[in-house]
Amino acid sequence: MTRVVIVDDQTLVRHGIRTLLEIADLDVVGEADDGQAALDVVAATAPDVILLDLRMPRYDGLWTLRELRERGIDVPVLVLTTFDDDTLVLDALHAGARGYLLKDVTVEQLTRAVHTLADGGTLVAPSITSRMLRAIRSVPPAAGPDTPLAQKLTERELEVLRLMAEGYTNREISSALHLVEGTVKNHVSTILLKLAARDRTNAVLRALHLGILG
Structure with missing residues (x-):
């Protein structure tokens, strides 16, 4: 419980x-x-x-x-x-x-x-x-999907990041992408490291601002 x-x-x-x-x-x-x-x-x-x-x-x-x-x-x-x-x-x-x-x-x-x-x-x-x-999109992004920062993320990491942005839990992401939950946790940790984010929320906000998520 x-x-x-x-x-x-x-x-x-x-x-x-x-x-x-x-x-x-x-x-x-x-x-x-x-x-x-x-x-x-x-x-x-x-x-x-x-x-x-x-x-x-x-x-x-x-x-x-x-x-x-x-x-x-x-x-x-x-x-x-x-x-x-x-x-x-x-x-x-x-x-x-x-x-x-x-x-x-x-x-x-x-x-x-x-x-x-x-x-x-x-x-x-x-x-x-x-x-x-709306507020984020009204400000020109500091980067875009072709910047070095965005290129550090693999295709799989981008998939995980998009689901994180939609509020999916690790368990839901593992089900959606047919991955073991431990693998998802590793992807999330790598995403946080690459985006220099302290948590999932900060990673999503940073990705939105940089234009990585479109």
């Missing part, structure tokens, strides 16, 4: 999300009302996914993301917030979030996102993704 920690400063919201997740057979192993408390809870419970609000008093969501990265705590973080702001989205992704959803999502969308992150995938709300892609 996927283990989840919920970080939100509003008690009623935390309890509501806990109830919904537990009905969906997810194991909520801890709660926290700010970033400092979240670090303690995560250390004590070793969750598979962290659900994180961004705007909290004292230690907010961005602080929490940066501290997790600074301490080498590699737990996938799904931002769950009411703030639909492009700058905030990019700040959260740059700080290490692997998912970003708004609190108006359905229970099915939320649980699917949790499972996606637990399986190694990334997921950003479609409405936000569309805006980000």
Whole structure:
């Protein structure tokens, strides 16, 4: 069962999300009302996914993301917030979030996102993704598919990268490309290395900006 920690400063919201997740057979192993408390809870419970609000008093969501990265705590973080702001989205992704959803999502969308992150995938709300892609495409790319950086990626790596961009997990990529999951993990690691990206989300954003994905 996927283990989840919920970080939100509003008690009623935390309890509501806990109830919904537990009905969906997810194991909520801890709660926290700010970033400092979240670090303690995560250390004590070793969750598979962290659900994180961004705007909290004292230690907010961005602080929490940066501290997790600074301490080498590699737990996938799904931002769950009411703030639909492009700058905030990019700040959260740059700080290490692997998912970003708004609190108006359905229970099915939320649980699917949790499972996606637990399986190694990334997921950003479609409405936000569309805006980000439009913004990226409005800026002339610094490179293109024929640049030396793009040429470092093999055809197979490009196939994996395209599926990563669509939010596929390693397991889903292995099924789609008829590869062993371990091989997919090796391809993902190589892609991150070649693109000098710290995680899958950063790799996809970098590839989009460079024009590698078209």
